[in-house]
Amino acid sequence: MESNQETQNKEKFKLFNDSVKTTLIGKPKDNGNEFWNSIDSTNTRLASLANKGAAEGTTVISRQQSLGRGRLGREWVSSYDCGLYFSTLLRPTIPISDLPVITLCLGVSAKRAVLATSGVEIGLKWVNDLIYNTKKLGGILVEMPTGLNSDKNSQALVVGIGINVKEPESELPEEIRNKAVYLNELCDTKIDTISLASELCFQIEHIYNRMLAGESNLILDEWRASSVTLGQEIITSNNEISGKALDIDETGALIVQTAEGKKLVHAGEISVRSKDGSYSF
Numbered sequence: 001m002e003s004n005q006e007t008q009n010k011e012k013f014k015l016f017n018d019s020v021k022t023t024l025i026g027k028p029k030d031n032g033n034e035f036w037n038s039i040d041s042t043n044t045r046l047a048s049l050a051n052k053g054a055a056e057g058t059t060v061i062s063r064q065q066s067l068g069r070g071r072l073g074r075e076w077v078s079s080y081d082c083g084l085y086f087s088t089l090l091r092p093t094i095p096i097s098d099l100p101v102i103t104l105c106l107g108v109s110a111k112r113a114v115l116a117t118s119g120v121e122i123g124l125k126w127v128n129d130l131i132y133n134t135k136k137l138g139g140i141l142v143e144m145p146t147g148l149n150s151d152k153n154s155q156a157l158v159v160g161i162g163i164n165v166k167e168p169e170s171e172l173p174e175e176i177r178n179k180a181v182y183l184n185e186l187c188d189t190k191i192d193t194i195s196l197a198s199e200l201c202f203q204i205e206h207i208y209n210r211m212l213a214g215e216s217n218l219i220l221d222e223w224r225a226s227s228v229t230l231g232q233e234i235i236t237s238n239n240e241i242s243g244k245a246l247d248i249d250e251t252g253a254l255i256v257q258t259a260e261g262k263k264l265v266h267a268g269e270i271s272v273r274s275k276d277g278s279y280s281f
């Protein structure tokens, strides 16, 4: 017999599929979305589906992740029903060298989705952290699956988004507890992760279509307006570049005014933190 939890998960999945008002993101041609009670990582699962030829827009959501991943090999703590753990598949027809720009544009989608669902205005920290008052509300991890089938695998981008909704009851490590913030603490209404997921699909699709139509510059302007990095004194995690973050260039790199002149910081394996320590993730 089906357990209560299984029934609930089926209902949530149906609600998600019914509430997504898009034509691509969350609406793949083969209806291949997945909803999990618990999984290792939605990004890992979607990468394996992508390697088998999953359609663009395929979306995987889980109520918990046992091996949630963040950027730079970090863990993404993903306690049961405490956040949105969401991955969607893009197969962009633009050069993969534009990846950093795609990442920044996705940050704008996430910001818009949070605002539409909760009324909360968040900031964007280069390259893809969602920030409220110097604390981390969420993050984005964009990965290219590295499967053997290069044909089916071409131009696949797994976009993983994690948004903190409710503080877990179990004790979190101190360094995470002090730096994290949860959407439920920031607004009066209780946030429904399914509504947040379907709004995310809507906003990603809107921004993605604009990017494909050549409007990335306008979206980057919106990123600039929401940035909590620009104008700050920053230092890279490898301590090699420090100075004032002036702007981003058209490739998404951060332009930093250092004592030796202007330098570019590329996303890749580097994170930035503020010099006064007010945020460092």
Ligand code: BTN
Binding pocket: 040, 041, 042, 043, 044, 065, 067, 068, 069, 070, 071, 072, 074, 076, 084, 085, 086, 087, 128, 129, 138, 139, 140, 141, 160, 161, 162, 163
């Ligand atoms: C970061 O800020 O370091 C990025 C965090 C990305 C977390 C999400 S949760 C859904 C998806 N699955 C993962 O394992 N990671 C991403």
